[in-house]
Amino acid sequence: MDDSINYLLRGVQQEDRIALSRAITLVESKHPSHQKQAEELLEAILPKTGNSFRLGITGVPGVGKSTFIDAFGSYLTALGKKVAVLSIDPSSTRTKGSILGDKTRMERLSRNPSAFVRPSPSANQLGGVAQKTRESILLCEAAGYDVVIVETVGVGQSETAVHDMVDFFLLLMLSGGGDELQGIKRGIMEMADMILINKVDGENMKAGARAKKEYKRAVHLFPENEKGWNIPVETVSSTESRGLSTCWNHMTVYLEKVQGNGYLEKSRSEQTLAWFREALRQKLEQDFYEKYGANGEINRIIDAIRNGSLSIRSAISNLLKE
Amino acid sequence: MDDSINYLLRGVQQEDRIALSRAITLVESKHPSHQKQAEELLEAILPKTGNSFRLGITGVPGVGKSTFIDAFGSYLTALGKKVAVLSIDPSSTRTKGSILGDKTRMERLSRNPSAFVRPSPSANQLGGVAQKTRESILLCEAAGYDVVIVETVGVGQSETAVHDMVDFFLLLMLSGGGDELQGIKRGIMEMADMILINKVDGENMKAGARAKKEYKRAVHLFPENEKGWNIPVETVSSTESRGLSTCWNHMTVYLEKVQGNGYLEKSRSEQTLAWFREALRQKLEQDFYEKYGANGEINRIIDAIRNGSLSIRSAISNLLKE
Numbered sequence: 001m002d003d004s005i006n007y008l009l010r011g012v013q014q015e016d017r018i019a020l021s022r023a024i025t026l027v028e029s030k031h032p033s034h035q036k037q038a039e040e041l042l043e044a045i046l047p048k049t050g051n052s053f054r055l056g057i058t059g060v061p062g063v064g065k066s067t068f069i070d071a072f073g074s075y076l077t078a079l080g081k082k083v084a085v086l087s088i089d090p091s092s093t094r095t096k097g098s099i100l101g102d103k104t105r106m107e108r109l110s111r112n113p114s115a116f117v118r119p120s121p122s123a124n125q126l127g128g129v130a131q132k133t134r135e136s137i138l139l140c141e142a143a144g145y146d147v148v149i150v151e152t153v154g155v156g157q158s159e160t161a162v163h164d165m166v167d168f169f170l171l172l173m174l175s176g177g178g179d180e181l182q183g184i185k186r187g188i189m190e191m192a193d194m195i196l197i198n199k200v201d202g203e204n205m206k207a208g209a210r211a212k213k214e215y216k217r218a219v220h221l222f223p224e225n226e227k228g229w230n231i232p233v234e235t236v237s238s239t240e241s242r243g244l245s246t247c248w249n250h251m252t253v254y255l256e257k258v259q260g261n262g263y264l265e266k267s268r269s270e271q272t273l274a275w276f277r278e279a280l281r282q283k284l285e286q287d288f289y290e291k292y293g294a295n296g297e298i299n300r301i302i303d304a305i306r307n308g309s310l311s312i313r314s315a316i317s318n319l320l321k322e
Numbered sequence: 323m324d325d326s327i328n329y330l331l332r333g334v335q336q337e338d339r340i341a342l343s344r345a346i347t348l349v350e351s352k353h354p355s356h357q358k359q360a361e362e363l364l365e366a367i368l369p370k371t372g373n374s375f376r377l378g379i380t381g382v383p384g385v386g387k388s389t390f391i392d393a394f395g396s397y398l399t400a401l402g403k404k405v406a407v408l409s410i411d412p413s414s415t416r417t418k419g420s421i422l423g424d425k426t427r428m429e430r431l432s433r434n435p436s437a438f439v440r441p442s443p444s445a446n447q448l449g450g451v452a453q454k455t456r457e458s459i460l461l462c463e464a465a466g467y468d469v470v471i472v473e474t475v476g477v478g479q480s481e482t483a484v485h486d487m488v489d490f491f492l493l494l495m496l497s498g499g500g501d502e503l504q505g506i507k508r509g510i511m512e513m514a515d516m517i518l519i520n521k522v523d524g525e526n527m528k529a530g531a532r533a534k535k536e537y538k539r540a541v542h543l544f545p546e547n548e549k550g551w552n553i554p555v556e557t558v559s560s561t562e563s564r565g566l567s568t569c570w571n572h573m574t575v576y577l578e579k580v581q582g583n584g585y586l587e588k589s590r591s592e593q594t595l596a597w598f599r600e601a602l603r604q605k606l607e608q609d610f611y612e613k614y615g616a617n618g619e620i621n622r623i624i625d626a627i628r629n630g631s632l633s634i635r636s637a638i639s640n641l642l643k644e
Binding site for chain 2: 035038039042043046047049050135269272273275276279280281283284285287288302305306308309310311312313314315316317319320
């Protein structure tokens, strides 16, 4: 292990935020020499990982994810917790996420010494982003963070990716007003471990209470989940910091339950395995293109496929015969 | 090419539904010898493909997809079109799709000599299902079908898969009543080439008109799409067969437009390329597991990953070093 990695490793273990930030940058880098270093670093911190509560947060744009995380994260630090915030942004080509930087988005939390707010990784393939985010979770854990929040940014396919890397998946919703547009797929609702109706303050109090009732009824109709957990539905005001303790209470009850019945361990083990398979898939593909992309073979085949003179099956069986 | 493939090829080209059905079964088979035959068959029909209008249809369970396809397909056959209906069912482990067979679900169309209704493929990995469905589209085209409808069954990630294999993506919605639950992600709405509010009949007429207005307003706010197509919003009654001609009119206008401006050709070429990349990815993974799965190497590595003694990055670089 070279000196610079040793330095990063010590820094992360000493809970130094700048070292943590640089470690995440290293893990995100695509440069081959950085990748080798990242591998060493990740292997070295492995024994120090796994001790955080991994919390995923999703919701449509405008639901107030950043404001909620700012308030909830500050609440947790006041309880003595160290809180890290990562975000995952597949940067869908169809719809862009927030154009504001994360620092601006979570003002209180960014200035909090017990918190670490990491700006979104730049545009990339979803799979790749998810891998880096998983590794960033591990780095935050090695740096002693008690709660690692992973937020979905933008609209896209990131909900499933986040769900598959966290212990608890929180869905933020709004009450009333243009429900067709705030629509979240039922599949996403069924993934949630808690539904939180945000912005229930001021003129929204009545609509919030009504929405809570409706979602409770809806949730009641969901098929039973394997963890035997009844999905709580609560209202919250992020701007007035109301409802945050109720929210955290549900999470601690959940955590005790899944730690007690072995579900947490089982679930994390399955997540890790799926992560391995995905990473392997990406590496195999990358190696293949590096090997065959150089001599133009693939481009010739792609041209033949495009002009309709070669079927996909034949193309692949020809390519892999060699 | 052996006799049985020759027989299937002739059958498909003579527009024989039984041969078409058997050809699709061959394509879906995972048996190695069948895969070789399927490759030959697909290569042989390639010049006869590409001449259908590929129509994807999605919407939440209960929106009436089958009833709509039954009505719309029957309308198209009355215009002299040959209509094929395929469905894609990733069989999400979280939520199951319809438990009724497709034959029962589309009663009129199934008995129609100008129509071909193919039951859903059995549970499988989504990627695999999507590949087979793409190949089934080609077979239907070789068998002379003018419109090939691909329907999403169940809830899951299949919308994007279907969107990426069709020329026109139709989203069915309901008017009023529990909009939070019928919620479709905004990203899906933005993928749609037309939004159709179904079940606008009887007591639903007023709510349907209101929903139409709301969706029109919503659609108006979407970012402009690259094809320069304004997404129509219409109401339809599948049980009363009302609104079907308006729906078809929009599609023919669309088709003329994208054929004229080159978008259709470009889009299909991109779809084919993405399909090739996905198929290659799957094949690489499959070959890898076949090669290393046998000697238990992978299982040893998986155990080490699971008990936290090996990082994913190290696991993969060790595996691929050999």
